[in-house]
Amino acid sequence: MTYADVNGINLYFETHGTGRPLVLLHGGLGSGEMFAPILPALTDHHQVILVDVQGHGRTADIDRPLDVRLMADDVAALIDHLGLDRPDVVGYSLGGGIAFNVAIRHPEKVGRLVAASANIRRSAIYPDMLAQQGQVSAAAAEFMKETPMYEAYQRLAPRPEDFPRLLDKIGQAMAQDFDFTEEVRGLQVPTLVVAADADMAPPSHFVEVFNLLDGGLRDGGWGGEGRPKGGHALAILPGLTHYDLFMSPLFATATLAFLDQDR
Template structure:
């Protein structure tokens, strides 16, 4: 769900971030050698990147979160050092891969942080494998295709692999890919992902998993859609009326586009850590 042309430049220029602990592991998952890195200590937190991204291009948020969590950062099908396979890239397939990964490393349950495509994968993980998700942080997500900004919806039908093949995005992808000749097929799968039906309202309404929704105020999903998602999860009512606040939360980053969300490390940490810890600001009536 990381929005292709909007993201190409930021992917290429993003600084590489070295993780200090148990880097460079592979798990045999659904016909893939899924690459992951482990860093930090504390309660487990699984980190899921956006489309066309990898662990490095997630930037400084991973080492920041590793200061207080044991972070499992994954590279999903065809991304980074994980090989592509002859299977559609769908949010449901990727969510099942994450569930299988957690089983393979003995993670019965964990918090999840996903950005863009990774946030939608996290949402599907909570829908399909709710027992594996303690709390979900979903940055730049949608639960229905109607939630995308009109400019992006209009752009989707014109997307083709030739927009990316032979360009800097392919060169960056080749740097880590196990099969450097496979970029066109990979791009075709991700373009098809943008065209897949997305209508998850009924599933979202049944979720019991606490969700922190994070969005930029100029994100690829509309502000109205993020508020609607918050309401589906039980949010949006008035506080200070003697009723506990819902477990889910909504945070909107000011002056922030889709590709700028993941770079707002201080703001992200300031929202994520209290949510995962269950800390709530106290009102004057408490």
């Protein structure tokens, strides 16, 4: 078990495989182990650094909110701690929001970025999903005891009794309005925007994010001369949802195709 004391948090991480480094960030109420189904594909030519973010998996919570910007600073500090030279950063859902912010706040530390199922505005989420998110709090802990998320937390967390506290913090984080439109518009890191075709936000939102990155605004041209100037790309993956994209071979294939292109 490997920990790094960085940015005021004792961050758990695992390293798998060899090759160009890839930092992999999980979704809310999950941990790095949720990527087990696609990890063999990712580690075939990459050194994958699996991180358990604040309050998740084997990383204990600390006295601060769950804020993707603060957690992005944790990841940037881990990159420095490990002496990594501009690793690629791949994140899903909560991890996608963190990945976006690593690239926004620390572009000099990132090679390429893959952000999956990560909406950049709270208002992009379907209204019924926003209503469900509004019910996430410590009061829901008893109802979640039969879920895989609860089982994994009890098995991995340094303080299993913190589960209600984690639900409270996640609920508070999801209730905060946010809009990273301008920050994404200024991204300097080649970025792949990924979503399921039945995600938590409509495909049109992820097309909008691609538009902010100079994508989808013109014909790409026979030689690709009309593609986005920053090397950005978009993948809407068929037959998937927000809840199974992270384990799909399609996600691994799209990620590797983008990360390994022209390298």
